[in-house]
Amino acid sequence: MSKKQYWLMKSEPEVYSIEHLKKDKKTLWSGVRNYQARNFMKSMNVDDEVLFYHSSAEPPGVAGIARISKKAIPDPSQFDPKSEYYDKKASKEKPIWFCTEVSFEKNFPKLLSLHQLKNEKSLADLLLLKRGQRLSVQPVDEAHFQYIQKLGLK
DNA sequence: GCCAACGTTGGC
DNA sequence: GCCAACGTTGGC
Numbered sequence: 001m002s003k004k005q006y007w008l009m010k011s012e013p014e015v016y017s018i019e020h021l022k023k024d025k026k027t028l029w030s031g032v033r034n035y036q037a038r039n040f041m042k043s044m045n046v047d048d049e050v051l052f053y054h055s056s057a058e059p060p061g062v063a064g065i066a067r068i069s070k071k072a073i074p075d076p077s078q079f080d081p082k083s084e085y086y087d088k089k090a091s092k093e094k095p096i097w098f099c100t101e102v103s104f105e106k107n108f109p110k111l112l113s114l115h116q117l118k119n120e121k122s123l124a125d126l127l128l129l130k131r132g133q134r135l136s137v138q139p140v141d142e143a144h145f146q147y148i149q150k151l152g153l154k
Numbered sequence: 155g156c157c158a159a160c161g162t163t164g165g166c
Numbered sequence: 167g168c169c170a171a172c173g174t175t176g177g178c
Contacts, residue, residue: 010163010164034173035173036173055165056164059165060165134163134164134171136163
């Protein structure tokens with residue numbers, strides 16, 4: 001049994017918001033086409049917890065909490081020529097891209113904005129606020145996760 | 155294997 | 167819409 005891990009996953013609410021996830025209850029996190037993000041997804045375990053982040057939003061920020069409900073499987077969209085995520089270098093025998101299943105846990109009563117996060121001294125070394133702002137899937141320290149969750153549920 | 159050119163993400 | 171940051175591609 002591996003230790004529980006914490007993550008932050010970004011989605012553009014125009015495309016897929018936490019409200020969509022709430023309605024769907026769970027979703028396959030397909031379409032990630034960045035090797036670092038993929039590697040993080042491959043190391044996720046069931047019950048890992050996720051900060052659901054709204055990017056390119058007004059304002060951007062953490063919208064709620066989700067949970068990993070299925071370990072990474074080959075991302076079906078890489079095999080679909082009609083998909084915008086189609087990758088002709090991938091095959092069923094040698095898939096390149098992977099995705100986990102993510103389930104809705106809760107939304108924050110009010111979006112915890114990026115601006116608010118930046119104002120928190122104890123979050124100064126949160127990956128989101130430093131390098132890799134562009135990384136769509138990233139690890140979060142347990143302490144940071146708990147702190148952000150507490151802020152979000154206020 | 156280097157690195158310039160190019161593409162993408164995402165905050166502002 | 168701009169542009170900084172950074173990932174990827176491809177010529178050499």
